[in-house]
Amino acid sequence: MAGDYWQREPSGPATERSVALNLPGVSLQLTTAAGVFGAQRIDHGTMVLLRQAPTPAACSGVVDLGTGYGPIAVGMGMREPSSGVWAVDVNLRALELTRRNVAAAHLTNVVAAEPDEVPAALRFDRLYSNPPIKIGQDDLRSLLTGWLGRLADGGDGYLVVKQTMGADGLGRWLTDTGYPTLRAASKQGYRLLHVAARTGQAPRDALTAVDLAVVNRATGRRWSVLGRLSGGRSDSVQLLGSGAARLVVKIKQGAWWESQLARFADLVEGLRAAGYPTPPVLGHGSLGGDRFYLATEYVPGSQPAGMDVALARDVLAAVGLHAAVHPSPIRDWSAMITLFLNGGIAEHRFPPQLAELARQALDLVPNPVPALPTGDFVHGDLSTRNILVRAGRLSAVIDAEGFGTGTRTIDLVSMLASTGLQDRAAAELLIEQAIAASDESVFHACLAHQVLKALLSVGDDPPQLASAAERARGLLTFAQM
Numbered sequence: 001m002a003g004d005y006w007q008r009e010p011s012g013p014a015t016e017r018s019v020a021l022n023l024p025g026v027s028l029q030l031t032t033a034a035g036v037f038g039a040q041r042i043d044h045g046t047m048v049l050l051r052q053a054p055t056p057a058a059c060s061g062v063v064d065l066g067t068g069y070g071p072i073a074v075g076m077g078m079r080e081p082s083s084g085v086w087a088v089d090v091n092l093r094a095l096e097l098t099r100r101n102v103a104a105a106h107l108t109n110v111v112a113a114e115p116d117e118v119p120a121a122l123r124f125d126r127l128y129s130n131p132p133i134k135i136g137q138d139d140l141r142s143l144l145t146g147w148l149g150r151l152a153d154g155g156d157g158y159l160v161v162k163q164t165m166g167a168d169g170l171g172r173w174l175t176d177t178g179y180p181t182l183r184a185a186s187k188q189g190y191r192l193l194h195v196a197a198r199t200g201q202a203p204r205d206a207l208t209a210v211d212l213a214v215v216n217r218a219t220g221r222r223w224s225v226l227g228r229l230s231g232g233r234s235d236s237v238q239l240l241g242s243g244a245a246r247l248v249v250k251i252k253q254g255a256w257w258e259s260q261l262a263r264f265a266d267l268v269e270g271l272r273a274a275g276y277p278t279p280p281v282l283g284h285g286s287l288g289g290d291r292f293y294l295a296t297e298y299v300p301g302s303q304p305a306g307m308d309v310a311l312a313r314d315v316l317a318a319v320g321l322h323a324a325v326h327p328s329p330i331r332d333w334s335a336m337i338t339l340f341l342n343g344g345i346a347e348h349r350f351p352p353q354l355a356e357l358a359r360q361a362l363d364l365v366p367n368p369v370p371a372l373p374t375g376d377f378v379h380g381d382l383s384t385r386n387i388l389v390r391a392g393r394l395s396a397v398i399d400a401e402g403f404g405t406g407t408r409t410i411d412l413v414s415m416l417a418s419t420g421l422q423d424r425a426a427a428e429l430l431i432e433q434a435i436a437a438s439d440e441s442v443f444h445a446c447l448a449h450q451v452l453k454a455l456l457s458v459g460d461d462p463p464q465l466a467s468a469a470e471r472a473r474g475l476l477t478f479a480q481m
């Protein structure tokens with residue numbers, strides 16, 4: 001049996017055994033079994049990690065890479081209930097034991113999962129691992145860098161490795177590979193390696209323990225943070241879990257959001273009743289000061305790699321439902337675009353290299369630009385970033401809380417601008433329907449707006465100017481199609 005503990009389905013009978021896990025504040029029995037690492041007793045290296053590594057920070061997302069029957073995941077999950085631990089393994093017998101150990105410990109913050117069951121967009125604050133050294137050096141290295149690459153900015157890792165199994169060499173290799181690693185402890189022939197916190201942009205506004213208490217009260221459930229969902233531009237988006245339930249919590253800053261989120265919660269009900277594929281709002285409100293939260297149900301799916309005709313048809317069907325609700329005119333996207341094209345533009349200074357492209361965009365519209373039609377729901381940021389797909393089909397439209405009223409052409413042109421000409425047939429379909437939703441002059445106004453936005457969103461260094469110019473040229477070709 002020894003040696004096949006990293007198989008998906010270990011051979012041989014799963015003879016079980018109970019082992020004791022005793023740590024400060026933790027005392028429980030765990031079930032282990034033959035065919036799983038540490039079948040006889042809790043591994044010494046595992047105990048070194050559990051005793052020497054810091055517990056997770058409050059409200060942090062954690063992964064235990066190669067969880068086995070779950071001693072690290074259960075130990076750490078018990079010590080910090082506001083943090084969620086992904087207990088990841090390839091061995092199904094190990095995962096089943098972990099689930100049983102989690103249930104026996106009455107934990108709702110540990111999720112046993114195969115590697116590809118962890119949402120691809122999720123980023124973690126902490127990785128723990130007693131890694132599977134025996135799978136071989138190359139596989140081990142790519143396993144570790146793959147998961148260390150999923151740490152959020154500021155996230156770090158703790159690995160326990162036997163000194164005689166190449167701990168120091170692994171630490172050096174990680175350092176050379178861009179993951180500065182230090183020896184955090186050395187005990188009983190094991191090294192506890194600390195992979196330094198990732199640097200980068202400071203983590204965006206994250207949930208605190210106080211925020212979590214607010215969300216728990218509002219939703220009537222005790223949640224734990226399972227990680228950050230990457231992909232959004234300016235928001236802090238975190239995935240929360242409580243047993244099998246999932247919640248996405250987004251933090252918004254600025255007093256305006258209080259009423260906007262309340263309007264959004266009402267509107268989503270109407271949209272969903274009409275069949276619009278957007279997740280229900282499960283809570284929203286103040287976190288104190290000018291911070292507000294929006295809690296929505298989690299929809300599995302990922303951002304699409306591109307656009308094709310089947311997906312474009314799904315998007316068109318969803319946008320067709322935008323006519324089912326009529327938001328208040330408090331935020332009128334049509335009026336904002338008209339204002340921008342008529343007056344606003346004079347206030348913006350285009351870099352001289354881009355002025356000619358700005359002029360070409362403005363040539364698409366009359367001067368002055370007449371008011372665009374309005375009255376339908378407008379997402380306001382419809383792009384491939386804000387749709388989710390499963391098996392190539394649209395599973396959800398997300399991040400619509402910046403919604404307003406206006407014409408559906410605005411959203412269709414915004415989607416067109418985000419996909420570009422990756423798939424000509426899909427682009428043609430979006431253009432045809434963007435025009436059908438209003439008329440060609442409205443389409444041109446929305447396109448001009450997108451071109452000018454692309455030209456304005458750059459600094460003045462040459463690569464940025466060149467890529468903005470290329471993007472604008474690409475968008476301008478849609479006027480000719």
Ligand SMILES: C[S@@+](CC[C@H](N)C(=O)[O-])C[C@H]1O[C@@H](n2cnc3c(N)ncnc32)[C@H](O)[C@@H]1O
Binds near residue numbers: 046131132
């Ligand atoms: C050294 S054991 C540690 C088990 C457990 N954490 C403990 O401390 O007792 C390493 C674990 O990594 C798992 N493993 C091997 N390859 C893996 C992979 N590609 N992804 C996730 N886990 C893997 C093995 O199945 C094994 O359970």
